[in-house]
Amino acid sequence: MEPTTSGRFRVQRRVGGESQGAGSEGTESGEDGSTEDGSNETGPAPSFAVIELPDDPVAPDDPDAAEAYAPLLIDGDHAVDTEPLEPGFVVDATLGWADGTARFLEYDVVRRTRIYVADDVTGMFEAATEAWEGARAAGESVVSTTTRGQDGEPNGALYLFPDASDRDTLAELERGRIPVEPLIARVNDRLGDDADRGVFLLRPAAYAFVAVLVAFDDDGVLARTVRDTYDLGSALADRLDRVSDSTGVYAGATADDGDENGDESRDGGTPSPF
Numbered sequence: 001m002e003p004t005t006s007g008r009f010r011v012q013r014r015v016g017g018e019s020q021g022a023g024s025e026g027t028e029s030g031e032d033g034s035t036e037d038g039s040n041e042t043g044p045a046p047s048f049a050v051i052e053l054p055d056d057p058v059a060p061d062d063p064d065a066a067e068a069y070a071p072l073l074i075d076g077d078h079a080v081d082t083e084p085l086e087p088g089f090v091v092d093a094t095l096g097w098a099d100g101t102a103r104f105l106e107y108d109v110v111r112r113t114r115i116y117v118a119d120d121v122t123g124m125f126e127a128a129t130e131a132w133e134g135a136r137a138a139g140e141s142v143v144s145t146t147t148r149g150q151d152g153e154p155n156g157a158l159y160l161f162p163d164a165s166d167r168d169t170l171a172e173l174e175r176g177r178i179p180v181e182p183l184i185a186r187v188n189d190r191l192g193d194d195a196d197r198g199v200f201l202l203r204p205a206a207y208a209f210v211a212v213l214v215a216f217d218d219d220g221v222l223a224r225t226v227r228d229t230y231d232l233g234s235a236l237a238d239r240l241d242r243v244s245d246s247t248g249v250y251a252g253a254t255a256d257d258g259d260e261n262g263d264e265s266r267d268g269g270t271p272s273p274f
Contacts, residue, residue, distance in 0.1 A: 003097045004105065010184075011089045012071050012115070012176040013049040046082055047075030048104075049176055053090070057185035071176035076103025088115035088199055113184065113197040114218055116232045117174050123229070124204035128211045132160050147213070147222065155222040157187050159212040163203060169210045170203040180212060187214045198223030202230065 049071040058068040074095065082104055085091070093107035127147050135143040147156040161178070163169040172178040184197060198218035202211045215223035226232065 004094050005097065005102075006092075006094045008053045008090065008092050008110070009050040009072075010053060010113075010181060011048055011085050011087050011091065012051050012180075013174060014046050014085065014087050015048070016044060016046040045078050046085075047073065048082070048085065049073055050093075051176055051179070051181050053181070057189065058182060060179075060182035060186065062182075065179055065182050066177075069176065069179035069181045072102065074102045074104060076101045078104040080104055080106055084109070086112075086114055087117075088113040088197075111194070111196060112218070113199060115174075115180070115199045115201065116227065117170070117201045118230045118232055119170055119203045120205040121202050121230050122205050124202070124207060124211070125226075125229070127158055128160060128202075128204070128209075128213075129207065131158065132207055132209050135160065149221060155216050155220060157183065157214040159183055159214075160209045161212065163208050163210050170201060173201050173210060173212065183212060183214055187216065191216060198226070200226050200230075200232070202226075 051069050051071055054068060058065045062068070076096070076098060079096065085107075089109055090111035090113060091107040091109050094105045095102045096105045097103075127145070131143050131145050135141070141162055143158075143160040145158050146154050147158055149155045161169050161173070169178065173180055180199060180201070184199060187197060195216060196218040198213075198215035198220075200211070200213040200215065200223075202213065203209075204211070213226065215226065217223060
C-alpha cells in the first residue's frame, strides 16, 4: 500500500505544465484533458514545491522558521489534475509516496492567495525605494513597513531584503529557501479575515534589494496596481505611498494593542522580520 501524508500546504512554486493563469478558478477534476495519473495530454504533469503549514504559525524572527517552512518537492505522477494549482494557493491535500517521491492523490483549494515574481523591474514604487534609502542611511539590513491606499487605510505589508552579489535572494524567496510564509501568516493573523492575498516578489533593476509585498486583497486596488505596473497580470504606482515605520502594521510580532485595522504605535523603529 502506498504511504500517504495529509495536511495543509501552500503551493510555493510550480515548475512545468501550463497553468490556467492568475484569476482562473479552474477545476480540481480531470475536465481539462488530463489523464488518470494527473498528466496533461499536451505534456508531463507539473512539479511543485510546497510548504506544509503548521497549526501554529512560526514567527518570522524565530530561529526555527527556516526549518519549519522548509519546502517539499512534489514531482510524482499525480492522481488528480493539478493544472489549476498556482503558486500561493493553500490546499488541504493527501500526498502519496513511492520510493521517496511525493505526488498529489487528492486536494481541495481552501485559499487562493497568489505569489507573483518579477525580476529586473523598472520604476520601482516609491514606498520601496524610500524605505530602502532610509534603511541604508540607518545601517539597517532587512526593512519592514506598510503601504496605504489613497484613502489612508493600510493595504499592504512591505519587506525589503538585501540582494548581495554572492547570492540570488529572489530565487531563494521564490523557492522557499528564505521563507515567505511567516510574513503571510503575520498578515493573516493581524487582519483575521479570509481574503486572498497577493504576494509580490520584486527585484528592481536599479537597486540591490528584493521587495516582498503582501497585498491584503489580491483583488484590491493595490494588487491590481502592482500587476498592471509590472506586467504581472496601467495603473499608477504612486498609489504606494510610503508610511513611516513607526506606524507599521507589522512592525513587531509582540505588539498587541493595535486597533482593528492593525495600526499600532511603536518606538525605536521596526525590527527585522527574520
